[in-house]
Amino acid sequence: MALVGGLMALLLGAAFALLVFAVSKQRDAGKLALRSQEAITAGTELEKTVISLENGLRGYVASGNERQLQPWNAGLKAYGGQVGKLESLVSDVPSQQAQVRGIKSQIDDYVNLWATPLLGLARQRRQVAQSVMITGTGRVRIDQLRNRFARLFSQEQALAVKRERSAEKTSSQAIAAGWGGLVLLVLIAAAASYYLRRSVVRPVLTVADASRKLAEGDMSARVPPVRDDEIGDLARAFNSMADSLEASSDALAERSRELERSNRELEQFASVTSHDLQAPLATISMYAQLLEQRHARELNSGQQLVDGINAATVKARTLIRDLLEYSRAGRGELLNEPVEMKDVAAEALEMLAGPIEHSGGDVTVEELPVILGDVRKLRQVFLNLIGNALKFAEDIPVVRVSAEVQGNTAIFAVADNGIGMDPGQAERIFQPFHRLHGEEEYPGTGIGLAVCERIIEQHGGRIWAQSAPGQGSTFRFTLPVAGRRRPSVASFDGGAGA
Amino acid sequence: VRPRLLIVAAVAAALAGCGGGGATKKAAPLPTITIGTKNFTEQYILGELYAQTLRKAGFRVVLKSDIGSSEIIDKALTAGSLDMYPEYTGVLLSEIAGDRRRSRSGAATYSHAKAFEEKRGFTMLAPTPFSDSNALAVMPAYARKHGLDSISDLKKVPDLRLGALPEFQTRFEGSVGLRSVYGLKRFRFVPLQFTGRYPTLDDRKIDVLAVFTTEGQLSAGRYRVLKDPRNLFAFQNLAPVIRRDLARKYGTRLTGPLDALSRRLTTDAMRRMNAAVDLKGEKPAAVAARFVQSVTSR
Numbered sequence: 001m002a003l004v005g006g007l008m009a010l011l012l013g014a015a016f017a018l019l020v021f022a023v024s025k026q027r028d029a030g031k032l033a034l035r036s037q038e039a040i041t042a043g044t045e046l047e048k049t050v051i052s053l054e055n056g057l058r059g060y061v062a063s064g065n066e067r068q069l070q071p072w073n074a075g076l077k078a079y080g081g082q083v084g085k086l087e088s089l090v091s092d093v094p095s096q097q098a099q100v101r102g103i104k105s106q107i108d109d110y111v112n113l114w115a116t117p118l119l120g121l122a123r124q125r126r127q128v129a130q131s132v133m134i135t136g137t138g139r140v141r142i143d144q145l146r147n148r149f150a151r152l153f154s155q156e157q158a159l160a161v162k163r164e165r166s167a168e169k170t171s172s173q174a175i176a177a178g179w180g181g182l183v184l185l186v187l188i189a190a191a192a193s194y195y196l197r198r199s200v201v202r203p204v205l206t207v208a209d210a211s212r213k214l215a216e217g218d219m220s221a222r223v224p225p226v227r228d229d230e231i232g233d234l235a236r237a238f239n240s241m242a243d244s245l246e247a248s249s250d251a252l253a254e255r256s257r258e259l260e261r262s263n264r265e266l267e268q269f270a271s272v273t274s275h276d277l278q279a280p281l282a283t284i285s286m287y288a289q290l291l292e293q294r295h296a297r298e299l300n301s302g303q304q305l306v307d308g309i310n311a312a313t314v315k316a317r318t319l320i321r322d323l324l325e326y327s328r329a330g331r332g333e334l335l336n337e338p339v340e341m342k343d344v345a346a347e348a349l350e351m352l353a354g355p356i357e358h359s360g361g362d363v364t365v366e367e368l369p370v371i372l373g374d375v376r377k378l379r380q381v382f383l384n385l386i387g388n389a390l391k392f393a394e395d396i397p398v399v400r401v402s403a404e405v406q407g408n409t410a411i412f413a414v415a416d417n418g419i420g421m422d423p424g425q426a427e428r429i430f431q432p433f434h435r436l437h438g439e440e441e442y443p444g445t446g447i448g449l450a451v452c453e454r455i456i457e458q459h460g461g462r463i464w465a466q467s468a469p470g471q472g473s474t475f476r477f478t479l480p481v482a483g484r485r486r487p488s489v490a491s492f493d494g495g496a497g498a
Numbered sequence: 499v500r501p502r503l504l505i506v507a508a509v510a511a512a513l514a515g516c517g518g519g520g521a522t523k524k525a526a527p528l529p530t531i532t533i534g535t536k537n538f539t540e541q542y543i544l545g546e547l548y549a550q551t552l553r554k555a556g557f558r559v560v561l562k563s564d565i566g567s568s569e570i571i572d573k574a575l576t577a578g579s580l581d582m583y584p585e586y587t588g589v590l591l592s593e594i595a596g597d598r599r600r601s602r603s604g605a606a607t608y609s610h611a612k613a614f615e616e617k618r619g620f621t622m623l624a625p626t627p628f629s630d631s632n633a634l635a636v637m638p639a640y641a642r643k644h645g646l647d648s649i650s651d652l653k654k655v656p657d658l659r660l661g662a663l664p665e666f667q668t669r670f671e672g673s674v675g676l677r678s679v680y681g682l683k684r685f686r687f688v689p690l691q692f693t694g695r696y697p698t699l700d701d702r703k704i705d706v707l708a709v710f711t712t713e714g715q716l717s718a719g720r721y722r723v724l725k726d727p728r729n730l731f732a733f734q735n736l737a738p739v740i741r742r743d744l745a746r747k748y749g750t751r752l753t754g755p756l757d758a759l760s761r762r763l764t765t766d767a768m769r770r771m772n773a774a775v776d777l778k779g780e781k782p783a784a785v786a787a788r789f790v791q792s793v794t795s796r
Contacts, residue, residue, distance in 0.1 A: 112579040113534065113562055113566075113574045116574075117570045117572075117573030117574040117577060118566075118573070121570060125569070128569055131665075132566060132567050132569055132570055136566045136567060137564055137566045138566075140564075
């Protein structure tokens with residue numbers, strides 16, 4: 001990429017330099033054209049001086065009047081400097097320099113080998129000088145000089161035109177080259193962005209795509225590590241991450257399958273055991289009753305022992321029944337249909353009509369949402385929670401059932417004004433057969449809340465208690481709302497399977 | 499004449515050799531000599547002849563041809579613009595020195611001219627055998643018809659037509675002298691341009707033509723030059739006029755080759771070279787080079 005950037009900078013610089021070159025070339029051409037004009041002007045001045053030399057000379061030779069020599073004297077003083085100026089103006093063109101040197105030597109010859117001798121002759125023998133002037137070389141020399149000037153001027157003019165043309169050509173070439181450079185620059189930029197897309201953006205998108213698949217659970221998602229640069233490193237790092245993720249995910253799945261199996265075995269064992277225990281327990285109970293009916297008179301003090309057997313048998317039965325209930329709560333097909341929770345709560349209250357009346361308490365049910373789930377099991381949850389609220393009352397129980405919906409989840413609350421409990425106990429109370437109080441104080445085996453937790457978890461929700469001693473308790477549980485988007489149902493299914 | 503020339507050439511060469519030895523000892527660089535010439539063919543050739551000869555002798559030379567008539571070139575010489583130029587002895591005397599006396603011989607004319615130049619800081623080197631004088635020429639048939647041999651014989655011819663350059667009519671070495679020296683009073687003067695002279699004679703539009711004795715046209719025997727027994731036309735042998743200090747300083751190293759050249763310039767040689775340039779269109783430099791080659795290889 002640095003190479004491409006450098007190349008682009010270089011091209012930009014080159015294009016810029018070419019444009020500057022073109023502009024300066026044009027400016028130089030202007031200067032040179034001006035210089036040619038100046039050379040022609042200086043040459044014209046010099047030519048005028050030569051003519052005035054000749055005119056002065058002729059005037060004097062013809063008239064012998066010294067005043068006629070004035071242009072000759074002025075020209076004699078001036079021409080050296082004028083030649084120097086002309087020489088400096090054509091100093092860059094050898095052919096023109098040679099031309100000026102030729103003019104200079106011809107003027108020198110005109111002055112030294114013609115005009116000055118003729119002037120000398122005129123001062124002594126004016127008539128001879130006049131006849132020499134007519135037949136002599138003066139006119140020829142002047143004509144030759146004028147021809148040389150004409151040649152110098154036409155060449156200088158041609159030179160100016162040539163310079164202008166070549167400058168125009170050079171500058172248009174430079175401009176074309178500058179444009180070419182810019183076009184090339186654009187092409188390279190396009191190529192570079194294509195290369196960037198191809199070599200950086202696309203591989204990164206591939207990795208992102210694979211990451212999404214991985215996140216969606218496709219543990220086989222990998223990126224082909226085709227290259228040997230940073231992008232290749234990224235692909236390899238991603239692949240190794242995916243490899244270890246897949247390995248640990250496989251191990252996790254294996255462990256959870258094992259856990260599930262042992263759980264199922266344990267439940268089956270409990271169910272079978274408790275079911276099988278009922279028969280011998282019934283037998284023990286029957287024999288104790290028979291013993292009481294047929295041998296009442298002989299028992300006397302033994303009657304107390306038989307009562308003990310009966311009481312223990314009743315307790316064992318209760319335990320077994322609750323155990324069965326708990327195990328049943330985690331087993332069997334779970335219905336997945338819309339449930340009107342308001343109706344479910346009403347059914348539970350109907351079933352608890354006796355205890356409610358007995359306690360003289362007040363149970364209110366507010367507006368409850370429709371959720372997805374199994375109506376029989378959810379009724380059990382209300383039965384247990386409201387039942388507990390009535391049971392653990394301090395005074396006249398006041399129970400309030402309510403719910404609020406947050407997104408796809410409904411949060412239900414069963415609040416009471418009962419005895420409450422230590423916040424530290426709030427988690428342990430969901431363990432099976434865990435009790436906070438003696439059976440004499442509050443009857444029950446301590447299976448109710450464990451059953452509730454199982455049912456709620458089966459529905460993909462969770463349950464927790466908030467309480468303090470003497471402050472009452474609030475039990476809250478979450479359930480998926482019905483009639484909303486499918487994903488909530490899907491996640492519910494996932495929860496059920498786990 | 500030839501054996502004497504050879505001896506002179508040998509002596510000159512020996513002296514030049516000695517001078518050369520001395521020069522190398524002193525290691526004095528040879529000067530640049532500026533030669534000027536007048537503005538006609540013979541002078542162009544002479545300029546090239548002397549220039550090339552000096553270059554062969556090791557001098558650097560600047561040749562300024564086409565300067566102008568004697569009066570002008572003399573002023574350029576005395577002003578220091580020139581170091582040397584080839585001059586005709588008679589012209590030098592009459593036009594520069596202002597000496598109108600007629601010398602009896604070419605040698606006398608030369609010595610007067612040389613004396614004049616030496617008085618003012620110049621000198622004349624050895625003169626040429628040829629003399630480029632004014633002369634009168636006629637067609638050979640015409641000469642036979644009228645029995646013409648010298649200028650005096652022209653008096654016999656009636657209705658004589660004389661063609662010449664315009665200035666001939668007013669000059670002593672022209673119409674004026676012809677009348678006073680030869681008594682030739684009855685002729686018609688026809689002024690001519692320089693290039694039109696010989697064709698006019700060829701076409702019989704004139705009978706006599708004023709010529710210069712070394713002109714190329716005279717070399718082939720197509721014309722008859724009339725004798726000048728009374729020396730109306732001055733001797734015009736040629737010699738280089740040169741700064742005396744230069745001639746003294748470089749001695750025979752400078753003058754030897756020039757003198758050797760001048761002594762070889764006969765009328766015939768000069769006519770042929772003039773003809774090569776004027777009639778065959780050769781370049782003066784090339785014609786001169788051939789001649790210089792023939793002189794130095796001898």
